[in-house]
Amino acid sequence: MNDIFIDVDFAQIYKNGQKIGGDVFLQSRNPLGNQIVCTLSDGLGSGVKANVLATLTAHMAHKLSFSPMNLVRSAKIIMDTLPVCKERKISYSTFTIADVRYPSFEDIEVQLIEYDNPPVLRFNGIQPVEWERNRIELDREGAFKEEVVFQSQVRLSVGDRLVMFTDGVTQSGMGISLPLGWRGGGVRQFILDTVAVQPTISSHDLSQAIVRKAYSLDGLASRDDITCAVVSVRRPRRTLVVTGPPFTEEGDEALGERVKTFEGRKIVSGGTTALIVARLFGKKVKVDLSSWSPEVPPSSTLEGVDLVTEGMLTLSKVASVLEKKTPSSALPNDAVRKFLTILMESDQVSFIVGTKINEAHQDPNIPVEIGIRRTIVGRIRNALEKNYLKDTSLEYV
């Protein structure tokens, strides 16, 4: 797997009292074409109307960036298509498009298009980076104001970040905690402070931190939709999941060696597997009776391994929470929650699946959920790739 990972994630809080947002963020990956397109759009007003405008804008911008069409023409098409607001008699919504293309990971180029959103911020580590933007006037017929689109190109390498957000972020706290709101400069300073403390912070955590800060500036009652998205280029965080004893006993040693030498986090799922690893490490497995729930047996601790869990019950529960996209904060404090947290904090997950059959599971009294290990691992991989855009690999021993 690759040595470089392009991490894209966003966080969002709707305007206080709204169940639907007027900010829409879309991202999609086209791994064959080595392209990632991210679109952030803010619709006029809030609630359903704004959501319709923003969704339309984001989807159009998204589709158009995958096509070879000229960007000025794309922008005009978007604005001509938007429905007109009944109250304000205008059709309007802002957008930012980041079209990331990477023929190779040494050559990551972002085509950036900004229309009326707060300017995108760029950082290299803890250093803010400025760059040239081309100003393009649209001169559209029926425009109610001067329409200016900024277009630019930036090259990214390891340690670089792009941060985009809507005006809900820059205007947060306006008139409450800050006379003019947080403003771009305030957001930039906050990012610098956050990154200085945690240089390897993930896009997920950074976007969450920014959104939560804006929310608190607004006095915990957001006055506009608050959305922030982060694109960062960094070394991948890797996790190894080992489950099931190897088919032959000779395989044990090799498995132990793999676990020992793996660089990243390690999860061992399955009692017998844990005993094998513990024997090879010369360490003891200790069951942690404080973390379990009626559906999931307790997790254990083993020196040299980040998490030890029971096998099939835990894995099948992990598969179903991944498929349902349940956040780990909604789960009881058990092995599944710990498992999920580690998976969420990884970019590349490698599975090593032992194919030995467990005699204890051949008893007809055992529930059917304890299915076939391979099927369950297949479900986990599928959900990780589809729902969470993680890279996975699988190997049988």
Next chain:
Amino acid sequence: MKREKIQVRICVGTACFVQGGADLLLYGDFLNPDMLGECEIEGTSCLGGCKQAESTGLKAPFVEINGKIYGSVTQERFIQLLGEAMHA
């Protein structure tokens, strides 16, 4: 004179957990505090009882008390076994 604590290991392997072992992990709720104070309870991965089920005739869930393995342990039986171990 201080007595040795009773060493108790509850199997939390998959087979035991789904067949009643989970109920035993609530020991904090159903054992009386005096009894609880006399025991050193820990979880353990498979005790191996399920693999010898045919020869011993014992069924899951398994519990090991002072080195001896017992099968088909319910909450009531668990209390009874610990009571026996205390007065042994």
